[in-house]
Amino acid sequence: MNDIKLAVLGGEGVGKSALIVRFLTRRFIGEYASSSECIYRKHLSIDGRQLNLELYDPCSQACEGKLTLTDQIHWADGFIVVYDISDRSSFIKAKAVVHLIRELNLGVAKRDADTLVFLVGNKQDLCHVREVRREEGQRLAAESQCQFYELSAAEHYQEVVLMFSKMVHNASLGGKAKERRRRPSGSKSMAKLINNVFGKRRKSV
Numbered sequence: 301m302n303d304i305k306l307a308v309l310g311g312e313g314v315g316k317s318a319l320i321v322r323f324l325t326r327r328f329i330g331e332y333a334s335s336s337e338c339i340y341r342k343h344l345s346i347d348g349r350q351l352n353l354e355l356y357d358p359c360s361q362a363c364e365g366k367l368t369l370t371d372q373i374h375w376a377d378g379f380i381v382v383y384d385i386s387d388r389s390s391f392i393k394a395k396a397v398v399h400l401i402r403e404l405n406l407g408v409a410k411r412d413a414d415t416l417v418f419l420v421g422n423k424q425d426l427c428h429v430r431e432v433r434r435e436e437g438q439r440l441a442a443e444s445q446c447q448f449y450e451l452s453a454a455e456h457y458q459e460v461v462l463m464f465s466k467m468v469h470n471a472s473l474g475g476k477a478k479e480r481r482r483r484p485s486g487s488k489s490m491a492k493l494i495n496n497v498f499g500k501r502r503k504s505v
C-alpha cells in the first residue's frame with residue numbers, strides 16, 4: 301500500500317481548510333475551526349492502486365506542538381500552496397512558501413519538482429474585489445516550476461477535486477513516495493542482514 305503525504309500551505313484565512321473539506325466531503329460549510337493543526341486521512345484507489353492519503357492542514361494561529369514550516373516541508377511528498385486572489389498579502393506569503401520549498405528541496409529531480417508543487421489562487425468567486433491578477437499567479441508558478449490553478453472552494457467542486465486528484469496522482473508516482481516504495485525499511489535491513497551473513501563468502505563473477 302502506498303502512503304501519500306500532502307501539505308496544504310499558505311497564509312491565514314486563504315481557504316486551506318475549505319479546499320480540503322470540499323475535496324474530502326464535497327461540501328463547503330463556510331466556517332472552519334482554525335485553532336489546531338490537523339491531519340486528515342483518506343483511503344483512495346487511483347488507477348487500480350490502493351493509497352493511504354494524509355492531508356496536513358496547519359493552523360495559522362499559534363498552537364501547542366505546532367510543526368514549523370520547515371518541518372511541514374520535510375514531512376510532505378507534495379505541496380498545495382494557496383493564496384486568496386482578493387488579498388495581495390496572501391500572495392506575498394505564498395511566494396515566500398514556494399521559495400522555501402524550492403530551497404529545502406534542492407536535491408529533488410526536476411521532473412518531480414515540476415509536478416509536486418501546485419500554486420492555487422483561491423476565492424475566484426471574489427474576482428470583483430481581486431487584488432492579484434491571474435497573470436501574476438501564472439508568472440510566479442512558471443518561475444518557480446509549479447503548476448497553477450485559480451479556483452473557488454465555494455463554487456468549484458469539480459475543479460477542486462481535479463486539482464487534488466492530480467496532485468495525489470503525481471505524488472504517488474514521484475518524489476519521496478517513490479523513494480519509500482523503492483527502499484522499504486524492512487527489506488533494506490533484511491538485505492543488510494543477508495549481506496552480513498553471506499557477503500564475505502560470495503565471489504564476484
Ligand SMILES: Nc1nc2c(ncn2[C@@H]2O[C@H](COP(=O)(O)OP(=O)(O)OP(=O)(O)O)[C@@H](O)[C@H]2O)c(=O)[nH]1
Nearest residue numbers: 312313314315316317318330334360423452453454
Ligand atoms: N468567497 C469565498 N470564501 C471562501 C472560499 N474559501 C474559503 N472561504 C472563506 O474564507 C474563510 C477562511 O477559510 P478557511 O478554510 O478557514 O481558511 P484557512 O486558510 O484554513 O484559515 P486558517 O486555518 O485560519 O489559516 C472562511 O470564512 C471561508 O468560508 C472561497 O472559495 N470563496
